[in-house]
Amino acid sequence: MKTWLLALLLFASPLGAKAPLLATPYQGGLDLKAYWVSEKLDGIRGRWDGKALLSKSGKPLAAPAWFTRALPPQPLDGELWLGRGHFQALSAIVLDTQPDDAAWQQVRYMLFDLPGHPGPFDDRLKAMEQLVAKQHLPWLAVIPQFKVASEEALFARLDQVIAQGGEGLMLHRGDALYQSGRSPSLIKLKKAQDMEGTVLAILPGKGKYQGMMGALLLELDNGVRFKLGSGFSDDERRSPPKVGARVTFAYQDLSLAGKPRFARFIRVRPDGA
Structure with a gap:
């Protein structure tokens, strides 16, 4: 054809x-x-x-x-x-x-x-x-x-x-x-690359973030999992994205294991988008 x-x-x-x-x-x-x-x-x-x-x-x-x-x-x-x-x-x-x-x-x-x-x-x-x-x-x-x-x-x-x-x-x-x-x-x-992942777990914070979110455990579309802990405001740490939410983050490049390096949170993808 x-x-x-x-x-x-x-x-x-x-x-x-x-x-x-x-x-x-x-x-x-x-x-x-x-x-x-x-x-x-x-x-x-x-x-x-x-x-x-x-x-x-x-x-x-x-x-x-x-x-x-x-x-x-x-x-x-x-x-x-x-x-x-x-x-x-x-x-x-x-x-x-x-x-x-x-x-x-x-x-x-x-x-x-x-x-x-x-x-x-x-x-x-x-x-x-x-x-x-x-x-x-x-x-x-x-x-x-x-x-x-x-x-x-x-x-x-x-x-x-x-x-x-x-x-x-x-x-x-x-x-x-x-x-x-x-x-x-x-x-x-783009100046920085971006990617999306799904929130698997909310990891507790330590030190100044005691009682707040410390990081998110994310799973990428290819199955790779990693912790995203940078780029959040204090308000976002007090009310973190829910488990199952899709979040967008910026990163510099990927490690040999396929994990994003120097990743920073950008935003939660709205439901339906």
Whole structure:
């Protein structure tokens, strides 16, 4: 079966809606001319399957009817966003099971892909721009994509985004088809890498943290377990994340055993995100 036909069948199916394209960390040594670059938005992923708005994990998001009614019947992939530095406020709006119409008026749906399109990202980008122009909705846009000529220019742009309060950059290979799961065709570039883990246990603190949480025992998606004890405020130590919660942390690199080094807590991933 031809590759483009297989991609069309896969991502037009319910299975495709449950398996989004996921990014891999930047390692260097890329032919940057082959990639589109965009800002990595600090929002909540929103996947439109043609009928419902879903989170990254596939849970329905309770968006107002006016927000979704105007969306096209084809699958969309993007980020629900309020702007730089407003993740917590966005979470309160987007994950509320009783949507607040006035609050949702502030939310923008920033597209970065078309899961059902059979062509490479170069073609999908053009199709997204045409779709947004046709829909003409004030809350629907395409995340701006641009090219860089060198790694020096790429890191200069990263520094600029970070200085302006942004999170990082995404690199999307122009000739790559949309595919399920983690792929080298989509790359994230940040000053520090981040990862998620599941809380297995809350470990008691000692010394100045007596009576509070000392660290969290986390399990990574690959089964590796480690203790996360840095990056918490005193309030977070008094009311730590619950067992079973998913937390995001930053780290420098991995040890030979696959454990994150110099890890620091960032936030608890909201339920449903």
